[in-house]
Amino acid sequence: MDRHRGVVLTEPALSKPERDATLPPFEVLVSTHGATVLRVCRALVGVSDADDVWQETFLAALRVYPTASKITNWQAWLVTIARNKAVDHHRKSFRLPVPASGSGVSDSSDGIFAGDARLGAAGHGGGDAVAHVVAANLEAATVWAALAKLSHTQREAVVFHHLAGLPYREVAHLLGNSPEAARRAASDGMKALRVILAQSRTVSERTSGEH
């Protein structure tokens, strides 16, 4: 520092940040994409394990972030990392995401419903508000369970395109197929999802009718 004394009366780096080479503060990625990445994690590994995978995703991203200046689509980048972490997770736990069982919402200790049960218990406000939150959670749990029933490729295509908003070009890159195949998988996946959702609604209506 001292050898610059007297010379550096003007500003050093501060006044001329190299804007084009600059990455946004990592916080921006967390606040902008945290929610989407969490939905993707939940869809890929179930609600209860999603927290771990979310955390591993952002830690891995933070670790390599300073070298990520070539990345143009942060969402696609994060979703890719999340998907890799989900694969690692399945490899570690030797199981696929919760094959949701039947009417489902009851006591399943498997991933998908656990988080929602906890949530319902946490309770926000009283009376109607709680009922509303619980109903919304049941609805969400039904969708997560339906997603878990799709074939691997269809589920990933639906999650990456419809839930994470990635274009088919990026989805194809992740799935290792063509954009056309990715589009077809997403479309078939959505059709299958509608069928599963219609079935589970019929089941739950019948169940609630019995009481």
Add this chain to the structure above:
Amino acid sequence: MNTDVELPLELAAVADLEAGALERLRGAFLLAAESGGLVDVAYRVLDSPVGPLLLAGTELGLVRVAFAREGHDSVLESLAATISPRIVRAPARLDLAAREMDEYFAGRRHSFELPLDFRLASGFRREVLAHLPEIGYGHTASYAQVAALTSSPRAVRAVGTACARNPLPLVVPCHRVIRSDGSQGAYLGGVEAKALLLALESHH
């Protein structure tokens, strides 16, 4: 929030994450990131009588204090460019700085005792900043008087520049440097903020 994604009706139920889910995750993530040494710059925003203050710290200490009028977002972008983009909102690292700030604004603290990271000021600017704490609480000095303390006693304008670009205002008391005619002069937090600080210090 990401609003670009239009969810198909079938997926709408999963769009809303339960309240607090992300904050809880963030908290756990920050702990892991800190203990893994992955947070190069942590920051928080503190409410104060001179408006919201951005406090940013590295592992070495407090590195930047910024007023709202400087634009906190652009200050953070600048920190990303000059120090590291591994910047996260992690209040814990700034607890000490926030506490000392609160004590200062309450009139209970006359000098700051916390680790400082001066990497954003080099050369003569840094030399000027090193002399500013010599102006005691409740006192003022002119730009010329401060220049006289340095290795370049005639560099009055450069002292003005060093104060105007002080990365650690309040903690390094550039607000105590005023014009030779006794008027308060400019301040990077605004003239009202400077007046408020000098009035605060004259009363305690």
